Amino acid sequence: MRVLLTGLPIRSHLVPAVVPVANALRRAGHEVAIATGGAMRGEIERLGVPVLVLPDVLAPEQVQAKMPRPPGGTVHGWRPEVTGPVNVPLFDEQMTAAFTANLLDVAKPWRPDLIVRETNEYGGFLAAEVLGVDLAVLDIAPLIAGLVPDLVEQLNVVRAKFGLAAIGSLTPAYGKLAAGLLPESWYPQALRTPQHRYYRVPDVPGDPLDAAIAAVPADAPLVLMSLGSNVRMLLSAESRLLTIAVEALGTLPVRAVVALGHDPAAWTGPRPANVHFVSFVQQRLLLGACDAFLTHAGFSGVREALDHGVPMAALPLFADQPANAARVEELGAGVQVDVAGLTPDKLAAALKQVLDEPSARLAARGFQRRILALPSLTRFAADLEDLR
Structure with missing residues (x-):
C-alpha cells in the first residue's frame, strides 16, 4: 500500500504523531511519504521518512519573514499580559488552495492508495477526493474545528476551485477513519464522530535527557x-x-x-x-x-x-x-x-x-x-x- 501523509510545516504538527505513524507503516512494509512545506524537510528526513516538498506551502516563520516589521517589535507587537490571547487564522482559504494544488502535483505521479491528513490540513481532504483515493485523519487538534463556525462554507469555496461539489457538514473531511490521540472523554460530545477510534501515542526512542537537567x-x-x-x-x-x-x-x-x-x-x-x-x-x-x-x-x-x-x-x-x-x-x-x-x-x-x-x-x-x-x-x- 502506498500511503501519503500530509501536514502543515510545523514541528508540533508533524513530529509527535505523523512521523511515528509513517514509520509504523514503513515497518509494516508499506511505501510512505509525508507531503509538507520545505521548512520541515530536513528534520523529517532525519527521522527516517521521505518527504514530498510542496513549494508554495510556507511555515509560520517564513510567512512572518515576508511581512513588514515595525520598529522595535514583531509583526503583531503582541503583549499578551496586556491584551490577552491573540487571534490567529485557524483556516486560510488561499493556503488550503495552494496546499491542494501542490499536493495534486506531487501525488499524481506518486499514485497513493491512501491519504492521511492531520487535522489542521485540509488539502489532503480535497486531493483525496480529486484522486479518488481513501482518506483518514490523525486528529492532532481535536477542538480546533469547532472554533471556526463557518469552516464548511470556507471549505466549499476552495472545493469549487477544484470542481468538487459542496458539502453540508465536516463529516466527509474525516474520511473513513480518524485517529483520536486521547481517550474519547477528552472530546466534547458534539465532536465525537462515527469515524473516530482512539489511540495512545507511544514513547519515541531518542537521545537521553540532557545531563545538566538530570543534575x-x-x-x-x-x-x-x-x-x-x-x-x-x-x-x-x-x-x-x-x-x-x-x-x-x-x-x-x-x-x-x-x-x-x-x-x-x-x-x-x-x-x-x-x-x-x-x-x-x-x-x-x-x-x-x-x-x-x-x-x-x-x-x-x-x-x-x-x-x-x-x-x-x-x-x-x-x-x-x-x-x-x-x-x-x-x-x-x-x-x-x-x-x-x-x-x-x-x-x-x-x-x-x-x-x-x-x-x-x-x-x-x-x-x-x-x-x-x-x-x-x-x-x-x-x-x-x-x-x-
Whole structure:
C-alpha cells in the first residue's frame, strides 16, 4: 500500500504523531511519504521518512519573514499580559488552495492508495477526493474545528476551485477513519464522530535527557515551563510574559526547568537560583519526572502531560489553546490562568494550587490510566490496512 501523509510545516504538527505513524507503516512494509512545506524537510528526513516538498506551502516563520516589521517589535507587537490571547487564522482559504494544488502535483505521479491528513490540513481532504483515493485523519487538534463556525462554507469555496461539489457538514473531511490521540472523554460530545477510534501515542526512542537537567537538585518539586516554539515569533520586544513567568517560579519552593526557545546566554531577564534555563527541552522525556507543567496548552503538550499524569497550569495564548486549557480545567487536571493582567503573584498562586492540592494530580493520574488502556498508535497503522 502506498500511503501519503500530509501536514502543515510545523514541528508540533508533524513530529509527535505523523512521523511515528509513517514509520509504523514503513515497518509494516508499506511505501510512505509525508507531503509538507520545505521548512520541515530536513528534520523529517532525519527521522527516517521521505518527504514530498510542496513549494508554495510556507511555515509560520517564513510567512512572518515576508511581512513588514515595525520598529522595535514583531509583526503583531503582541503583549499578551496586556491584551490577552491573540487571534490567529485557524483556516486560510488561499493556503488550503495552494496546499491542494501542490499536493495534486506531487501525488499524481506518486499514485497513493491512501491519504492521511492531520487535522489542521485540509488539502489532503480535497486531493483525496480529486484522486479518488481513501482518506483518514490523525486528529492532532481535536477542538480546533469547532472554533471556526463557518469552516464548511470556507471549505466549499476552495472545493469549487477544484470542481468538487459542496458539502453540508465536516463529516466527509474525516474520511473513513480518524485517529483520536486521547481517550474519547477528552472530546466534547458534539465532536465525537462515527469515524473516530482512539489511540495512545507511544514513547519515541531518542537521545537521553540532557545531563545538566538530570543534575538539577531533587530537593523540591520539579516544574517544567514551555510556552511552545511559535510564541517568540509573535511577542513584542516589550512583552514581559516570560519575565513574569520566571519571577513567579522564583518565588516558589520548587525547582524549575524553563525552555526559552533561544540561547539562555541571551536571556536578559531575572535568573532565580531555583530556575534552570535551556533553549529546548526534551519535553516528552522530562515530563514523566515532573510534578507540574506550566504550558501554553498546545494540544501536543497537554496530551504529553496527560500521558504522564502531570497536572497543569495552563496559560493559553492563541489558536485552540484557550479551548484546550478550558478542557483541562473542566476535566480537573489543572487550572486555566488568564494571560491578560498576568502578574507573578497570580501565576505563582495558580502553580501553588496545582502543586499543593491533590485533586489536579489525581485527575491527571486518572486520565493517564485511561490513556494506558488505549491501543498504541501503531495499531492505527494496522487499522489503515483494513480500509483497503
